[in-house]
Amino acid sequence: MTTIRSLVLETPAASPEHTHRHYMNKLSVETDVSDVCYDLKNGVADFLLIDVRSSQAYAECHVPGAISLPSNQINAETTAAFSKEQVIVVYCWGPACNGGTKGAARLSALGFRVKEMLGGIEYWRKEGNDVEGTLGHSACMIG
Template structure:
């Protein structure tokens, strides 16, 4: 093991509080999490469209109750024509290890929609014991 005479944490100086504050506000403007989505839905504050961007098969087996399915690779002007650009869209995929939600959010925002990615995906939704629907809610894989 190498004995270092400098700090790896302090090697790169920390940003100013103003820059840090802006960074985290920007991050929150494009991300949400399972607990916040669940809370809003439970309290009738779900004036957002929740989209599962996984495959049709994965969605059919198990998805967040109330979510619609639009696989990320099928997002286009045609498949989103009925969506309102005034309504926030929240997308999710499998888990923190999946970038399908990120791809979906990029495609939707590229089409002019306001969008946030739900961190944790269906894996953390289920781990937190929240309601799911589908043909195999008990046996569907946790990750894809």
């Protein structure tokens, strides 16, 4: 009889304490579409929402209340009016885009507390949430 090895168990699972720290660290730098939508719908606006896609993509379709600041334009001058006390939430196109990650890295390097909204505008729209912009829901889903 041949024993088949487990690919899942080949690497031992971490301790519950280590696992808890890992997921709490992950949650400290990420949020999702549902949580952002819930907060916005309930008037909880203690964070600044930034669309880090191109200015054109923002103009065509964006999350209501978001401001446009393309990730490649994030620097000390373009963020001078932002409060270092307020959490910033960034988003880009979707799961296949790393613009949000780049934006979060640039903002955190400047001393801001930041979270990336997982799913980006793609999942914002897929979940049926409202959008603003010249093309609204008919805008392209990818960049």
